[in-house]
Amino acid sequence: MSAERWAAVAVSSEGRRTLSDRSALVVSLCFYAMVSTILATLWRTAAAGHGGEVAGYTGRELTWYIAMSEACTVTLNIRMIELIGQDIASGGIAVELLRPAPVLWLRALGELGRALPRMVACALLGGALSWLTAGPPPHAGTWLLALPAMLLGVSVNLMAQHAFAAIAFWIRDARSTWFLYQKLVFMVGGMLLPLQILPHALRTVAFGLPFMAMAYVPARLASGHFEPALLLVQAGWLVVMAAAANAVWNLGQRRLQVVGG
Amino acid sequence: MRTLRSVLATLRAAVAEARANPGSFWTQVVTMAVNDLAWVAFWVIVFRKVGTIRGWDRDRILLLFAVLTTDAGFVLGVLANTKRIPEMVRDGELDAALTLPTPTLPHLLVRRVDAVNIGDCVFGVVLFLTLGHPTVGRTLVYVFGSLTGAAVMAGFLVAIGSLALFTGRGEPGELGLHAIILLSSYPVDIFVGATKILLYTAVPAAFVSAVPARLIDHVDGGQAASMAGMAVALPLVGWTVFTLGLRRYTSSSLWTRA
Numbered sequence: 001m002s003a004e005r006w007a008a009v010a011v012s013s014e015g016r017r018t019l020s021d022r023s024a025l026v027v028s029l030c031f032y033a034m035v036s037t038i039l040a041t042l043w044r045t046a047a048a049g050h051g052g053e054v055a056g057y058t059g060r061e062l063t064w065y066i067a068m069s070e071a072c073t074v075t076l077n078i079r080m081i082e083l084i085g086q087d088i089a090s091g092g093i094a095v096e097l098l099r100p101a102p103v104l105w106l107r108a109l110g111e112l113g114r115a116l117p118r119m120v121a122c123a124l125l126g127g128a129l130s131w132l133t134a135g136p137p138p139h140a141g142t143w144l145l146a147l148p149a150m151l152l153g154v155s156v157n158l159m160a161q162h163a164f165a166a167i168a169f170w171i172r173d174a175r176s177t178w179f180l181y182q183k184l185v186f187m188v189g190g191m192l193l194p195l196q197i198l199p200h201a202l203r204t205v206a207f208g209l210p211f212m213a214m215a216y217v218p219a220r221l222a223s224g225h226f227e228p229a230l231l232l233v234q235a236g237w238l239v240v241m242a243a244a245a246n247a248v249w250n251l252g253q254r255r256l257q258v259v260g261g
Numbered sequence: 262m263r264t265l266r267s268v269l270a271t272l273r274a275a276v277a278e279a280r281a282n283p284g285s286f287w288t289q290v291v292t293m294a295v296n297d298l299a300w301v302a303f304w305v306i307v308f309r310k311v312g313t314i315r316g317w318d319r320d321r322i323l324l325l326f327a328v329l330t331t332d333a334g335f336v337l338g339v340l341a342n343t344k345r346i347p348e349m350v351r352d353g354e355l356d357a358a359l360t361l362p363t364p365t366l367p368h369l370l371v372r373r374v375d376a377v378n379i380g381d382c383v384f385g386v387v388l389f390l391t392l393g394h395p396t397v398g399r400t401l402v403y404v405f406g407s408l409t410g411a412a413v414m415a416g417f418l419v420a421i422g423s424l425a426l427f428t429g430r431g432e433p434g435e436l437g438l439h440a441i442i443l444l445s446s447y448p449v450d451i452f453v454g455a456t457k458i459l460l461y462t463a464v465p466a467a468f469v470s471a472v473p474a475r476l477i478d479h480v481d482g483g484q485a486a487s488m489a490g491m492a493v494a495l496p497l498v499g500w501t502v503f504t505l506g507l508r509r510y511t512s513s514s515l516w517t518r519a
Contacts, residue, residue: 027432031439038447045451046311054311179292179377183299192303197310 006101007109014113025121028074032122036070037129039192044134055196061223062194063134067126068146068222069191069215072153075119076161080111081178084165094256104162104249111158119154123147138224145231146222152234157185157214159241162249169252184209190216194223213237267363272339272371279374286376293380294387297330300446301388317448320392325474327389328403329445332410332469334381336418341375343415344438346422346503347431356512366419366503399477405485406473409492413468416495417441419503426506437464445469465491 018025043062047054057065077083084107087093096103130137137143164181186192188202189211195203206212213234220230280286301323308319317325336343349355349369358365358372389395389403421437444466452460460467468491476484 023430023432027435030436034440034443038443042314042447042451046307046314049314050311177292179296183296187299187303193307198306199309 006099006106010106010109011113011116014110015116018114018117025118028118029121029125032070032074033125033129035074036067036126037133039070040066040130040133043193055194057194057196057223058138060134061138063130064137064143065194065219065223067130068123068150069219071119071122071126072150072157072215072218073185073189073191075115075122075154076111076157077114078182079178080158080161081165081181084162085168085177088165088168088252088256091256097253097256102249103253104245108158108162108245112155115154115158119150123150137222139226142221142224142226145226145228146218149218149221149231149234152231152238153214153218156210156234156237156241159238159245160210160214163241163245166245166248166252169248169255184211185214188212189214190219194220210237210241264364264367268367268371271363271368272374275372275374279376279379289376290380290383293334293377294384297326297381297384297388300326314448315450317450320394321474321478322448323388323392324477325448325470326446327385327393328406328410328473328477329385329470330381330388331385331403331407332473333414333442333445334378334383334385335407335411336378336414338375338378338380338382340370340415341373341378342369342371343418343422344434345373346419347425347434350425350429350510351431353512355507355510365507366500370415370419393477398480402477402480403473406476406488409488410469410473412492413465413495414441414445416492416497416499417465419499420495423499423503423506426503426510440464441466441469445471465495468492 040063043054043057043066044059047057047059047062052058054062093103096106099106127137127143161181164177167177188195188198188206188209190206191214195206195212195216198206206216217230217234220227304322304326305319308314308322312318342349346369355365355369358369361368385407389400393399393403395403418434418438418441422434424433425431441464444460444464449457449460449467449471460471468488472484472488475481476488
């Protein structure tokens with residue numbers, strides 16, 4: 001089977017698996033609805049008590065911002081780093097090395113396939129909830145730009161998580177590291193709050209890190225800011241993260257030692 | 262008395278098991294503390310920007326977070342199985358526990374200790390002692406609020422998780438866990454109407470963090486009594502739902518560890 005065929009199979013089979021597990025999909029959508037509603041309510045309340053806006057965002061813009069930033073994050077398995085680490089530490093990944101295709105790419109494409117149905121569902125649900133609670137999108141055109149940005153953001157996050165999880169090739173027990181990674185996405189990635197709210201020094205750092213491509217960029221576009229150049233920034237980070245993940249996995253696989261069968 | 266002895270012995274064994282790999286144990290404790298610091302940073306940044314939100318300021322939200330990390334850390338760390346009841350029902354993990362001459366629910370709850378959430382609990386205590394303006398009176402109310410909040414949360418998680426014994430499905434338990442943690446992480450007064458009523462009733466998140474945080478700042482007999490009442494009522498509800506559900510439990514024919 002060619003590499004392209006393996007890729008197509010990885011994406012489509014995992015996508016079908018997500019769709020067939022209805023209850024898991026419903027749980028993740030309910031979780032998304034809860035977390036985005038609570039956070040959007042917090043920011044709308046803050047804006048209302050602060051002259052109608054916070055850091056240049058109105059209550060409506062903040063609602064659409066949070067709907068998108070949460071959708072980008074909830075779409076992926078939050079514990080992916082832990083699960084990859086377990087597969088590496090247990091040696092389970094050795095079986096995947098037997099396939100005539102690179103392990104990293106098959107895993108990443110499989111995760112992307114798994115994420116796609118959730119991505120569509122979260123975008124629709126988030127759009128409906130935001131419309132109901134705060135009104136229509138601040139700018140329909142930028143909301144449409146936010147959709148490819150969402151796909152790019154999830155892809156950057158996916159590659160970065162694989163690069164990060166590969167630490168398990170060296171330290172074996174990487175279970176807790178996903179907490180730290182997620183906090184970086186939450187804060188300097190702009191998932192919990194627009195980066196403009198951060199103090200100046202932290203904001204400068206955040207704009208120079210790949211995490212901003214994962215949540216901030218799609219959310220910034222969804223909140224009505226016409227900044228198409230942000231898509232190029234995301235594409236750049238995707239190339240960098242994919243290259244980093246590839247390099248780390250190539251190095252790590254040479255260190256893999258599996259005992260027993 | 263015999264039940265208490267067996268519960269304590271089981272708890273000691275669970276702690277020893279969690280600490281069997283000291284490196285991993287402390288890594289997880291420290292990681293969770295760092296994770297909690299990120300939340301503190303979030304709230305500090307938010308309130309630096311907006312001042313107050315419906316009467317909540319930075320100091321009070323940090324108090325809320327100290328209570329939440331303490332009581333939720335205790336429940337999810339020391340009584341780690343409160344969040345795993347649906348999974349245990351599905352995997353037949355109750356089988357072995359049912360053969361023991363001890364009450365099933367207390368045994369199950371203390372059977373597993375989760376180091377990650379112990380980190381939360383430690384962080385909560387340190388946060389209160391450093392930024393909670395501790396005095397003797399405030400500390401006593403903090404201890405009271407944390408214990409009663411823990412009882413409310415444990416009771417709710419057992420009740421909602423035990424629904425798996427009736428329905429065979431784990432989704433209500435999973436959603437209940439997400440809901441109570443999420444809703445208790447934010448100031449209750451940002452919600453209005455039906456949502457706010459929900460937080461004091463069906464998903465009693467207000468009693469896990471917001472009510473105890475308010476009590477520490479301003480002791481109120483009525484609120485303290487309602488806190489104590491919920492701390493008795495919720496565990497009773499949890500016990501009842503679990504006990505009734507257990508009658509419908511059917512073994513998975515898998516042999517598991519007691």
